[in-house]
Amino acid sequence: MTSYKTLFDHLDRAALIPFFVLGDPDEKTSLDLIKTAIDAGADILELGIPFSDPIADGPTIQKADIRALQAGMTPPKALDLIAQITAYKAIPIGLLVYYNLIYHYGVEQFFKDFKKAGGTSVLVADISIDDADEITPAALSAGLETVFMVTPNTPDQRLKQIADKTTGFIYTVSLLGTTGQRNELSAGVKPLIAKLKTLTNKPVCVGFGISSPEHAAEVASAGADGVIIGSRVVKIIEDNLGNPETMKHQVAEFIASVQETLTKA
Amino acid sequence: MKHNGRFGQFGGFYVPEVLIPALEEIEQAFDRFHNDPQFVADLNNLYANYAGRPTPLYYAKRYSEYVGFQVYIKREDLLHGGAHKINNTLGQGLLAQYMGKKKLIAETGAGQHGLATATVGALFGMETKIFMGAIDVERQNLNVHKMKLLGAEVIPVRGGTCTLKDAINDALRYWTSHVDDTFYLFGTAGGPHPYPTIVKHFQTPIGIEARQQCLNQLGKLPDVVVACVGGGSNAIGIFNSFIPDNTVQLIGVEGGGRGISTGHHCATLCVGTVGVLHGARTYLLQDQNGQIHETECISAGLDYPGVGPEHSHLKDIGRARYVHVSDEQVLDAFFELTRLEGILPALESAHALAWISEQKGKYPRETVVVVNLSGRGDKDIGIVEQHRPLNR
Numbered sequence: 001m002t003s004y005k006t007l008f009d010h011l012d013r014a015a016l017i018p019f020f021v022l023g024d025p026d027e028k029t030s031l032d033l034i035k036t037a038i039d040a041g042a043d044i045l046e047l048g049i050p051f052s053d054p055i056a057d058g059p060t061i062q063k064a065d066i067r068a069l070q071a072g073m074t075p076p077k078a079l080d081l082i083a084q085i086t087a088y089k090a091i092p093i094g095l096l097v098y099y100n101l102i103y104h105y106g107v108e109q110f111f112k113d114f115k116k117a118g119g120t121s122v123l124v125a126d127i128s129i130d131d132a133d134e135i136t137p138a139a140l141s142a143g144l145e146t147v148f149m150v151t152p153n154t155p156d157q158r159l160k161q162i163a164d165k166t167t168g169f170i171y172t173v174s175l176l177g178t179t180g181q182r183n184e185l186s187a188g189v190k191p192l193i194a195k196l197k198t199l200t201n202k203p204v205c206v207g208f209g210i211s212s213p214e215h216a217a218e219v220a221s222a223g224a225d226g227v228i229i230g231s232r233v234v235k236i237i238e239d240n241l242g243n244p245e246t247m248k249h250q251v252a253e254f255i256a257s258v259q260e261t262l263t264k265a
Numbered sequence: 266m267k268h269n270g271r272f273g274q275f276g277g278f279y280v281p282e283v284l285i286p287a288l289e290e291i292e293q294a295f296d297r298f299h300n301d302p303q304f305v306a307d308l309n310n311l312y313a314n315y316a317g318r319p320t321p322l323y324y325a326k327r328y329s330e331y332v333g334f335q336v337y338i339k340r341e342d343l344l345h346g347g348a349h350k351i352n353n354t355l356g357q358g359l360l361a362q363y364m365g366k367k368k369l370i371a372e373t374g375a376g377q378h379g380l381a382t383a384t385v386g387a388l389f390g391m392e393t394k395i396f397m398g399a400i401d402v403e404r405q406n407l408n409v410h411k412m413k414l415l416g417a418e419v420i421p422v423r424g425g426t427c428t429l430k431d432a433i434n435d436a437l438r439y440w441t442s443h444v445d446d447t448f449y450l451f452g453t454a455g456g457p458h459p460y461p462t463i464v465k466h467f468q469t470p471i472g473i474e475a476r477q478q479c480l481n482q483l484g485k486l487p488d489v490v491v492a493c494v495g496g497g498s499n500a501i502g503i504f505n506s507f508i509p510d511n512t513v514q515l516i517g518v519e520g521g522g523r524g525i526s527t528g529h530h531c532a533t534l535c536v537g538t539v540g541v542l543h544g545a546r547t548y549l550l551q552d553q554n555g556q557i558h559e560t561e562c563i564s565a566g567l568d569y570p571g572v573g574p575e576h577s578h579l580k581d582i583g584r585a586r587y588v589h590v591s592d593e594q595v596l597d598a599f600f601e602l603t604r605l606e607g608i609l610p611a612l613e614s615a616h617a618l619a620w621i622s623e624q625k626g627k628y629p630r631e632t633v634v635v636v637n638l639s640g641r642g643d644k645d646i647g648i649v650e651q652h653r654p655l656n657r
């Protein structure tokens with residue numbers, strides 16, 4: 001399994017990180033779409049387990065969660081799906097999960113099982129560094145990396161503390177708000193990337209609101225080590241329900257176009 | 266954050282990073298102002314001359330004869346707006362004023378907290394948005410209309426189950442993108458720290474008054490204090506002053522809905538399991554994977570799959586006991602109080618009464634029970650008529 005460090009060290013452009021909700025719109029299509037994204041050039045996968053109350057997510061990903069839940073996705077099945085993905089290709093996988101799901105499963109056991117499935121890092125959307133003790137020791141002893149979020153309103157001193165608690169990459173939220181497509185890149189993101197680069201040498205990946213190859217290229221040229229694209233990818237599924245072939249085709253096309261733009265940037 | 270906001274293992278602030286600075290700002294403001302003489306004077310003035318505090322403690326003679334022991338009613342139903350909710354919205358609204366915030370947002374289920382927030386929005390001249398599940402918007406039409414009359418914007422929430430928990434989700438989401446000028450006025454003693462502490466503080470006059478009124482009227486403390494529990498704000502408000510009095514039993518009554526075995530209820534503390542929702546570790550109604558359950562109860566104000574974290578703690582340490590009553594018992598109690606005392610209770614409050622009626626004949630005659638009548642029942646007349654139509 002490639003660690004983030006080896007990956008970021010060897011990549012001469014920003015890493016391309018698409019986000020999917022595991023099991024959206026159903027288990028089989030979800031696996032097919034994720035394989036498609038890998039083949040099209042994804043460097044890392046950011047994967048979510050659907051939750052009934054995803055407070056960090058905008059409408060697009062909320063709907064994806066509901067689709068996946070209605071199709072029967074559960075945390076054990078999600079781990080199973082991850083194992084199938086890593087069996088297909090040894091790609092680094094960052095998990096984005098809400099605390100209640102892993103709390104219920106048992107944090108230690110969940111991290112062990114996620115590692116066994118081939119996972120790389122965990123980001124718990126509703127745990128801040130103030131409660132890192134509830135997850136970090138278990139994550140590290142399972143052999144996982146930790147990822148925490150920073151946002152444009154995070155004070156400087158706290159940015160530093162968050163960087164210190166992060167072993168994987170810093171998940172840099174580009175805007176004040178939830179996940180979701182935006183027409184414009186948030187004005188605050190470039191200064192935030194620049195500031196992080198002076199405070200830490202941990203990899204900086206940017207997500208939330210990245211909606212086009214141009215957005216991706218802009219944050220990459222501002223110094224980001226990776227770009228996470230969620231709602232834009234998930235919307236392809238929403239827009240083509242019942243047409244898995246069209247979904248695959250559009251996912252492949254979109255990922256390839258972002259990769260091309262990032263390579264040129 | 267300066268404090269960890271824990272009640273034993275419960276509480277905390279499990280929120281996305283973007284909300285941490287906003288919660289920290291509110292924590293700081295609350296620490297700074299809640300004992301500030303000017304703030305206290307302003308709030309007490311509003312409590313007394315706007316809302317109608319102190320509320321009476323009334324000896325319910327005929328209802329006492331009916332159940333066979335002594336029942337005293339804390340009349341929060343007499344407050345402006347008809348419920349205890351105004352205690353909290355005046356407190357947090359004033360705090361928002363002191364912080365220089367220009368806008369208020371709030372969630373609401375039945376519409377009572379939305380109404381109380383719209384009320385202080387009008388009072389303080391603040392732009393107010395109320396998030397309300399689309400299903401609740403339909404079933405609580407009158408309250409929606411009242412909120413609009415008061416100048417608030419009511420935003421129907423169409424995500425998830427379209428009820429209170431989803432309204433909280435959307436209010437939190439909206440807040441993440443408007444943290445600089447907007448104050449989230451949370452409606453119950455739940456959610457992330459510092460809300461459980463703040464809401465308790467602003468509801469505590471209920472218990473302070475009730476305790477003193479018992480001493481004045483009876484020369485002693487009551488034997489039992491009873492309140493209904495949705496998120497737990499009216500209950501913690503009356504419990505808090507009695508917690509150190511070990512002889513006083515504290516009873517919280519949850520919505521048993523159509524019966525626990527049917528799964529259609531909201532008895533979180535009675536049958537829930539520990540988890541993390543809306544920023545707090547607390548008891549929840551959830552499935553074996555940690556997905557949150559839909560709840561069901563005759564009173565929309567109790568219809569919530571979580572509960573304030575301090576109640577989870579009081580349950581675990583055994584200081585308070587939590588019980589449930591069914592919708593049918595609640596309707597019976599509604600009529601009992603109405604016919605015996607001429608007081609129409611809110612269906613939420615009627616849960617506490619229903620537990621008292623269930624104890625009929627089980628306590629010695631001299632036993633003193635204080636019940637928090639958290640609201641009046643006018644808003645529920647339609648629902649009561651639906652279930653128990655009057656013969657015309």
Ligand SMILES: Cc1ncc(COP(=O)(O)O)c(C=O)c1O
Pocket residue numbers: 348349374375376377378452453454493494495496497498499500565566567611613614639640641
């Ligand atoms: C009259 C009344 N009582 C009780 C409640 C339940 O809330 P809490 O448990 O926070 O007191 C409500 C909520 O809407 C209410 O309107």
